Amino acid sequence: MATLEDSFLADLDELSDNEAELDESDGDDAKKDDEDIDMDMADLETLNYDDLDSVSKLQKSQRYLDIMQKVGEALGKASDESEKGTVLEDDPEYKLIVDCNQLSVDIENEIAIVHNFIRDKYRLKFQELESLVNHPIDYARVVKKIGNETDLTLVDLEGLLPSAIIMVVSVTALTTKGSPLPEDVLQKTLEACDRALNLDSARKKVLDFVESKMGSIAPNLSAIVGSAVAAKLMGTAGGLSALAKMPACNVQVLGHKRKNLAGFSSATSQSRVGYLEQTEIFQSTPPALKSRAGRILAAKSTLAARVDATRGDPSGTNGKALREEIRKKIEKWQEPPPARQPKPLPVPDSEPKKRRGGRRLRKMKERYAVTDMRKLANRMAFGTPEESSLGDGLGEGYGMLGQAGSNRLRISSVPSKLKINPTIAKKLKERNYAGGATTSGLTSSLAFTPVQGIELCNPQQALGLGSGTQSTYFSESGTFSKLKKI
Amino acid sequence: MESVLLPTLTKKEEIDRIINNTIDKVLVLRFGRTSDENCLLLDDILEKSARDVSKFATVALVDVDSDQVQVYVNYFDITLFPSTVFFFNAHHMKLDSGTADHTKWVGKFHEKQDFIDVVEVIFRGAMKGKMIVHCPLPPERIPKYQLLYKDV
Helix, strand or coil, rough: CCCHHHHHHHHCCCCCCCCCHHHHHHHHHHHCCCHHHHHHHHHHHHHCCCCHHHCCHHCCCCHHHHHHHHHHHHHCCCHHHHHHCHHHHCCHHHHHHHHHHHHHHHHHHHHHHHHHHHHHHHHHCCCCHHHHHHCCCHHHHHHHHHHCCCCHHHCCCCEEECHHHHHHHHHHHHHHCCCCCCCHHHHHHHHHHHHHHHHHHHHHHHHHHHHHHHHHHHEEEHHHHHHHHHHHHHHHCCCCCHHHHCCHHHHCCCCCCCCCCCCCCCCCCCCCCCHHHHHHHHHCCCHHHHHHHHHHHHHHHHHHHHHHCCCCCCCCCCCCCCCCHHHHHHHHCCCCCCCCCCCCCCCCCCCCCCCCCCCHHHHHHEEEEEEEEHHHHHCCCCCCCCECCCCCCCCCCCCCCCCCCCCCCCCCCCCCCCCCCCHHHHHHHHHHHHHCCCCCCCCCCCEECCHHHECCCCCCHHHHHCCCCCHHHHCCCCCCCCCCCC | CCCCCCCEEECCHHHHHHHHCCCCCEEEEEEEECCHHHHHHHHHHHHHHHHCCCCCCCEEEEECCCCHHHHHHHHCCCCCCCEEEEECCCEEEEEEEECCCCEEEEEEEECHHHHHHEEEEEEEHHHHHCCCECCCCCCHHCCCCCCCCCCC
């Protein structure tokens, strides 16, 4: 678009302020020939960037004035339903609507250009404002309100911005690097703000007009989403046929505002709906189903727009049917799941038992495993009669145990993995300790018996009872005598 | 909870059909009349557990008052009502529950679980190829009755 190109060239002209732009323009210049550079530089210099009118030409253009006049007239007079021609494209009202759509897109671009202009001028005063307030119209309003003021407590921003943003703006203003603008620059900036606000109101007017005519232009689309949203969608898309050509995923995000909440994370609020958010259907769905509802709304409204673009259904019944379908689907999503029926029992022995293995099972099995001693005792030598505990084949056989050359009659020093009763374990420990260096001072290897008097070897020890004097209180392997659970 | 009523059989052909058609499932036939209180209690338990054992058993009721089924009543020697007879693949399964008569189960079950246990034991035994199984219930849960032999 002509005006956009001009604006880009105008941006390139800003050599003095921004070094980044300096590099950009240098890069651009390097691509051109030497002669062209002189010519272009001359052209750029003639563009007086200080003047608003050279940047934003739309409001002065004839086309704009014509359409605005017609819109004003049409809004004033009552619409005549019977004036619809057989072919829509010949209908003057339809032509006006098409023009209005195109114009609304143009106005939006124009607003963007003016926003850039304001931003560049106001950067000297308050650089951070452009990142805090994203929306161009809000920015223009805020700039107008603040003006050349340094102290933001004197400025009342209520109603223009959400309070959180106002707070952030006030705080940032205290530490801003900017300085108040000179008088003429300030004048130009305020003029540009006014221009932006005028453009915005003009756009609103155009959209209102389109909305009022929406019932006759796009009956199916307005049956689903309502005439206001339909007008907005058409306005942003740039016409009914443009809207019909868009895929549904694009329609879903038409008009999506970027809500940059000044430092807050945008990971949680991932709502991908634009103007469709304002439809009655979307508002009335529960929050959990909103994303699905947005998707189905976009899909069905795209279908309706396509029907309308080809004028396939002037009465709007198709749209009503689609709306009913959407409503039914949303209701179905909200149904509770069917109640669970108790399952019948499985057939006995149909599922084989799952035997588990692994280290834990192996460790458990080791405790009851056959020991080496027992293995040797089970094995017998060929040709030689087995020794047995009671002799002559009576009693338990010893097998290979205790044969000459093998030293396996004694208990091996490797701690056995077999499970031993704790009381028996304690007694074994006592017995082993009795010969140790660190025995208790009260143990004695003498025993006093009524029959023999003093005995040097303790017969009770062989029986495993220990001497009567063997104290348990001072025992090495003793435990607490009294345990009480607290 | 849905209460699908158990099929009630009144004709001989129906009984024949159901015995022949139940393949690889235990067939439980209850012989009794709906006016009897014990019978109603037994029917209640049968209905409640019919769905649970549906994968390996079928339950059906036989009305003993109809004349066509008297053949079966005499064949199985059913004198006390309700009586339950078990089949598997058209074989008559016997159940040793400590009573005199092993060919049938006389009386009601104490609980739903008892019935399910009996059916499971019958199924297991039948799958192994046995013709008579031992009842898993403790003796206090087994209804006692006196068998009259030729009215003595």
